[in-house]
Amino acid sequence: MAIWCRVSSRTIANANHMRKFINPASGLSPALNRGRPLFSDGNRRHLDSLPRNRATRVWFQRFKSTLAEKQQDSFLSSDSDEDLQSLQFPGGKVSYTSEMNFISESSETRVPCYRVLDDDGELIPDSHFQQVSEEVAVKMYSKMVSLQIMDTIFYEAQRQGRISFYLTSAGEEAINIASAAALSEQDIILPQYREPGVLLWRGFTLQEFADQCFGNKADYGKGRQMPIHYGSKKHNFFTISSPIATQLPQAAGIAYSLKMDNKKACVVSYIGDGGTSEGDFHAGLNFAAVMEAPVIFFCRNNGWAISTNVSEQFRSDGIVVKGRAYGIRSIRVDGNDALAVYTAVSAAREMAVNEHRPILIEALTYRVGHHSTSDDSTKYRKLDEIVYWKNARNPVNRFRNWVQSNGWWSEQQETQLRNSVRKQLLEAIQVAEKAEKPPLSEMFRDVYDYPPSNLEEQEKHLRETISRHPSDYPSDIPV
Amino acid sequence: MALRNIIGKRIGNGIGLVGRRSLSTSTSDVENRNAKSMNLYSAINQALHLALETDPRAFVFGEDVSFGGVFRCTTGLADRFGKARVFNTPLCEQGIVGFGIGLAAMGNRAIAEIQFADYIYPAFDQIVNEAAKFRYRSGNQFNCGGLTIRAPYGAVGHGGHYHSQSPEAFFCHVPGIKVVIPRSPRQAKGLLLSCIRDPNPVVFFEPKWLYRLAVEEVPEHDYMLPLSKAEVIRQGSDITLVGWGAQLSIMEQACIEAEKDGISCELIDLKTLIPWDKETVEASVRKTGRVLISHEAPVTGGFGAEISASIVERCFLRLEAPVARVCGLDTPFPLVFEPFYMPSKNKVLDAIKATVNY
Numbered sequence: 001m002a003i004w005c006r007v008s009s010r011t012i013a014n015a016n017h018m019r020k021f022i023n024p025a026s027g028l029s030p031a032l033n034r035g036r037p038l039f040s041d042g043n044r045r046h047l048d049s050l051p052r053n054r055a056t057r058v059w060f061q062r063f064k065s066t067l068a069e070k071q072q073d074s075f076l077s078s079d080s081d082e083d084l085q086s087l088q089f090p091g092g093k094v095s096y097t098s099e100m101n102f103i104s105e106s107s108e109t110r111v112p113c114y115r116v117l118d119d120d121g122e123l124i125p126d127s128h129f130q131q132v133s134e135e136v137a138v139k140m141y142s143k144m145v146s147l148q149i150m151d152t153i154f155y156e157a158q159r160q161g162r163i164s165f166y167l168t169s170a171g172e173e174a175i176n177i178a179s180a181a182a183l184s185e186q187d188i189i190l191p192q193y194r195e196p197g198v199l200l201w202r203g204f205t206l207q208e209f210a211d212q213c214f215g216n217k218a219d220y221g222k223g224r225q226m227p228i229h230y231g232s233k234k235h236n237f238f239t240i241s242s243p244i245a246t247q248l249p250q251a252a253g254i255a256y257s258l259k260m261d262n263k264k265a266c267v268v269s270y271i272g273d274g275g276t277s278e279g280d281f282h283a284g285l286n287f288a289a290v291m292e293a294p295v296i297f298f299c300r301n302n303g304w305a306i307s308t309n310v311s312e313q314f315r316s317d318g319i320v321v322k323g324r325a326y327g328i329r330s331i332r333v334d335g336n337d338a339l340a341v342y343t344a345v346s347a348a349r350e351m352a353v354n355e356h357r358p359i360l361i362e363a364l365t366y367r368v369g370h371h372s373t374s375d376d377s378t379k380y381r382k383l384d385e386i387v388y389w390k391n392a393r394n395p396v397n398r399f400r401n402w403v404q405s406n407g408w409w410s411e412q413q414e415t416q417l418r419n420s421v422r423k424q425l426l427e428a429i430q431v432a433e434k435a436e437k438p439p440l441s442e443m444f445r446d447v448y449d450y451p452p453s454n455l456e457e458q459e460k461h462l463r464e465t466i467s468r469h470p471s472d473y474p475s476d477i478p479v
Numbered sequence: 480m481a482l483r484n485i486i487g488k489r490i491g492n493g494i495g496l497v498g499r500r501s502l503s504t505s506t507s508d509v510e511n512r513n514a515k516s517m518n519l520y521s522a523i524n525q526a527l528h529l530a531l532e533t534d535p536r537a538f539v540f541g542e543d544v545s546f547g548g549v550f551r552c553t554t555g556l557a558d559r560f561g562k563a564r565v566f567n568t569p570l571c572e573q574g575i576v577g578f579g580i581g582l583a584a585m586g587n588r589a590i591a592e593i594q595f596a597d598y599i600y601p602a603f604d605q606i607v608n609e610a611a612k613f614r615y616r617s618g619n620q621f622n623c624g625g626l627t628i629r630a631p632y633g634a635v636g637h638g639g640h641y642h643s644q645s646p647e648a649f650f651c652h653v654p655g656i657k658v659v660i661p662r663s664p665r666q667a668k669g670l671l672l673s674c675i676r677d678p679n680p681v682v683f684f685e686p687k688w689l690y691r692l693a694v695e696e697v698p699e700h701d702y703m704l705p706l707s708k709a710e711v712i713r714q715g716s717d718i719t720l721v722g723w724g725a726q727l728s729i730m731e732q733a734c735i736e737a738e739k740d741g742i743s744c745e746l747i748d749l750k751t752l753i754p755w756d757k758e759t760v761e762a763s764v765r766k767t768g769r770v771l772i773s774h775e776a777p778v779t780g781g782f783g784a785e786i787s788a789s790i791v792e793r794c795f796l797r798l799e800a801p802v803a804r805v806c807g808l809d810t811p812f813p814l815v816f817e818p819f820y821m822p823s824k825n826k827v828l829d830a831i832k833a834t835v836n837y
Contacts, residue, residue: 222618231617238584239617243608249574250609253581253589260536260563260587279601283574290569291578446619447654449678452707452754 110317113364114344115334119393121401123339130343132181134408140181140338141403142417144173144396147197149421150206151369154213157429158227158373163213165227169194171368174338174395175300177201179268179363182345186265188254189237190247193228194300195270202235206424210432222446223438245275248284248297252358255293259356266294266352268345274305276319285326288358295358296348297328300335302367307380323360335363336395339402366393439478440466509669509704514696519689522664522697523552523629526671527590529701531560534588537675539565541575541592541629549594550631550690576602576628580610580680583625588675596632596684597644610680611655624678629671631687632660633725633775634821638687639814645724645776645807650682651753651785657681658752659706660724664695669704670750677706686725693728709756711763715745717835718769721760721786723749726773726822733827742835752782760786761793768799769834773822778806800837803830 086093116129123129132140151168158166169176176197180189189198196209208220212230215223221231221239231239238247251269258265275281276299288295299319303310316322323330329351333344341363348359366389370377377386403409444451444459451459466473473479517525531537539556545567547554557565568575575591582589593599599606606628614622634643650658659674659681661667667685674681686693712727713734722730727748734744745763749755764770770790772783787802805822813820 220618220620221616224618225616229616231620233617233620239613239621241609241612241616243604246577246605246609249577249605250581250584252574253578253583254585255581256578257582257585257587261585279573280577280605283569283571283577286569286571287574287578291566446615448657448754449614449622449624453757454754 105315106317107321111320111332113332113334114340115337116339116343117337117398117402119398121398121405123402128343129339130182130346132339132342134406136181137403137406138408140177140342141396141399141409143177143197143200144338144399145414145417146206146421147173147176147200148396149418150196150200150209150425153422153425153429154209154227155369155373157213162429162433163227165373166213167194167228167372168369169197171366171389171393171395172300172302172335173197174341174399175298175335175363175365178338178341179298179345182342183268183349184265185236186263187236187349188258188265188267189235190251190254190267190269191237191240192244192247192270192272192275192300193240193242194272196228196230198270199230199232199235199237202232202237204230204232204235204237206421206428207431208232210425210428211435214429214432214435215437216432216435217438218432218435219438222442224442245271245278245280245284247271248275248280249287250284251295251297252284252288252291252293255288255295255352255358256291259292259294264353266296266349268296268298268349270298270300272305273299273301273303273310273313273319274308275299276322277313285323285328285358285360289326289328292356293358294352294356296345296352297358297360298345299360299362300365301362302335302365304367304371304377304381306371306375307377309381318362318364320360320362326358328358328360330360330362332362332364335365336393336398338395338399365395437474437477509665509698509702510700511696511698513699515699516694517664517697518691518695519661519664519667519685519693520550520552520691522668522695523671523685524554524556525697525699526668526675527553527556528559530588530590530672530675531556531564533701536586537564537588537590538582539590539592540568540579542570542594543567544592548592550687552629552685552690553592572598572600572602573605576605576610576626579626579628580605580613580623583623583680584613584621586625588625589623589627590675591626591628593628593630595642595644595687596630596646597641599628599630599646602628603649606650606656606680606682607653611653613655613680615655622678623680626680627671627675627677627683628681629683629685631690632684633686633688634812634817635688636817637814638812640811642687643812643817645684645774647682647684647723647752647774648776648780648782651782653753655680657706657754658684659750660684660686660752661750662686662712662724662727662748663689663693665697666704666748666750668697669702670706672701673703673706676703681706684724688725704750707751707754707756709750709759710748711745711759712748713744713746715743715767717743717767718745718771718831719760719763719767720744720746720827720831721749721770721772721783722746722774723752724775726775729822729824730773730827732824733831736824736828737831740832742831744831749786755786757789757793760790764790764794765797768797769803769837770794770798771803771805771827771830771834773805773827775807775822777809778804779809781806800834803834805830 086095116127118124151170154166155168157163176195180198180201211218213227229240247269251267255267301318320330320332331344333340344361348361352359368390444455466479527539539553543549544553545557572593579589579591610623610626633645647658657679659670661670671683674683720730730746734746737744745767747760772786774781774783783804783806805827808820
């Protein structure tokens with residue numbers, strides 16, 4: 001729970017009296033209430049240091065319930081200070097004040113970012129995190145490496161003209177893998193498009209990735225969409241669509257269904273920093289909050305929406321502060337810290353599933369790669385910025401250091417893994433490239449559950465055209 | 480008997496009587512047992528009750544549906560089926576449809592209400608880019624076929640720009656969804672149940688003008704009317720008229736008057752606009768050699784254009800006259816000028832005569 005504290009000049013004399021009601025630890029769920037409170041004593045000192053003649057506002061909340069009918073804490077109305085009498089309005093009781101104060105557009109300090117590993121992958125002393133076993137840690141690390149290699153090789157394949165399009169998750173390997181690792185297989189994923197690592201974690205094979213990118217007969221999507229638009233029912237990973245943020249209100253509906261079916265599962269929906277500007281972000285979060293739907297909204301704030309920097313995307317303190325606007329519990333986490341991401345998602349999942357509430361996670365990170373193969377990001381950002389994040393802030397190296405320091409990984413395993421994944425990928429690409437494309441009939445199926453008469457007519461007509469002009473058509477599509 | 484007998488007095492138009500005659504051809508679709516006289520919103524309400532009764536995974540949601548809805552279509556549902564299944568949503572059409580897609584994707588029947596068709600546009604992205612392509616893009620791994628979006632549409636006498644629109648043409652251009660429009664209470668109940676149970680996302684436009692004023696004998700049992708099947712509701716030999724929704728009653732009046740001048744009109748209710756029943760319309764045009772299409776929506780780019788082009792392609796040599804369209808004008812739907820804007824009975828009648836005398 002976040003506490004906003006600004007103190008009015010009138011009540012600063014009562015600061016001590018007020019302070020007993022400002023307890024960062026209260027209202028936190030057990031999952032978060034371990035270790036240090038979110039706001040250190042530094043804030044309390046900040047309270048005392050405010051000049052007394054400055055008119056600022058007292059505003060604190062005890063986060064008790066999502067229901068609008070619940071009253072504000074009774075201590076507000078029982079306080080003798082005339083500023084704290086209360087009024088009843090639709091939506092509940094609210095205290096009033098005769099001092100006019102605007103809530104500041106921003107906090108004095110930004111919401112801090114939860115991290116557990118330092119930049120070198122050393123555990124920060126006294127940090128609170130969820131321990132992972134050797135098996136899980138090694139799997140996480142291996143998948144992060146696999147994602148890196150997969151991205152490199154598929155990107156190259158596009159450059160060579162073998163696939164039409166690709167986009168990488170470079171720099172976001174910890175987000176991809178660690179968030180997936182913290183979930184159960186029954187949790188339903190609604191991706192944006194930069195989360196193939198979630199599929200990788202769940203067991204989607206390199207061949208399956210390659211098949212979709214090549215749009216061949218084995219592609220579950222039957223060659224209908226551009227590369228990277230993966231979808232896998234058996235992995236509870238809904239098919240990617242290009243429009244941004246459309247998945248967010250859908251996530252609320254899916255989560256509501258899980259709740260109605262009493263499933264011990266949640267939905268995790270991913271979005272980038274740019275996507276939070278879409279109307280569907282507002283729609284999705286608001287619906288999830290009102291419907292009390294168990295969905296984790298995971299925002300990958302990687303600083304860039306194609307060429308648009310976050311400074312041109314919003315004027316708020318990132319995305320984490322928006323959660324409160326919807327009555328949604330939120331956290332900001334270091335997206336390049338696999339352990340922190342893992343811990344935050346685990347905690348979020350528990351709250352979502354057990355308390356039937358949405359959670360917002362903002363993971364700060366950096367998009368090391370270009371937006372896609374259709375982009376050259378050196379056109380709008382400095383090369384040294386990219387290189388800095390690629391090397392000094394690399395999430396894979398950071399996690400590797402931690403895994404190695406536990407004695408769970410070696411240089412030899414590293415070499416073995418990289419060679420093995422690389423080899424598998426090159427083979428998968430070869431197989432995918434040679435494989436047959438889906439037959440022409442697949443163009444007409446699945447528009448509806450059964451093809452209506454107009455589509456039957458059009459298929460018939462098209463086949464006649466093809467027989468008259470076969471050279472107009474690609475020869476690798478079986479007619 | 481005449482459609483006009485089931486339609487009450489229309490504000491500003493002074494047409495017809497409140498009557499209780501049922502449509503002649505509809506008796507062949509549905510058994511008439513235990514039929515009760517009711518209006519359009521009651522018929523829709525019955526359909527929704529049945530939908531929720533027969534499928535525990537059916538949900539009804541939208542703005543203000545809990546207390547019964549601004550047109551009373553959802554009366555009694557929340558009390559009977561509970562707040563978890565019948566609930567108000569925040570005021571956000573893109574959220575309503577997006578949420579509905581999610582519900583439907585999990586195998587539920589998601590019956591979403593958009594308060595007025597005029598407000599459906601924020602949901603257009605979710606409908607076109609998501610719902611319509613959900614099955615196709617996933618290679619049939621996923622689908623949102625359980626989604627039905629209901630919205631009141633059409634002129635109401637005083638609705639102006641934003642309570643009178645007929646936006647069906649926008650949706651008819653989207654492969655992957657169905658668009659269905661009922662003409663009367665009895666049709667509405669059967670068609671809505673079919674839409675709800677159809678395994679494809681459907682947009683169901685309800686002629687709001689008919690909510691209270693159309694009264695008909697509606698069987699109380701659970702029945703469904705087929706989608707993508709047009710119905711000849713009046714037999715004739717000189718000219719084929721094609722329409723849907725509230726406009727059919729206007730067209731029928733024109734047909735009755737044309738008969739006095741010796742013109743025999745065949746009137747077809749399209750019912751489903753996509754995928755539409757070309758065969759029935761074509762068969763009729765082959766018989767009559769003339770066709771007239773009428774809709775409230777503006778003429779340019781309206782769905783009448785699609786019907787016209789298809790009929791000309793298929794029946795060119797049979798046609799005795801150009802395809803006629805009697806439609807709304809190419810203006811935003813006006814308030815005081817509504818009587819001038821609308822494709823009235825006399826406009827239709829003039830066009831019938833002009834076509835026959837071509």
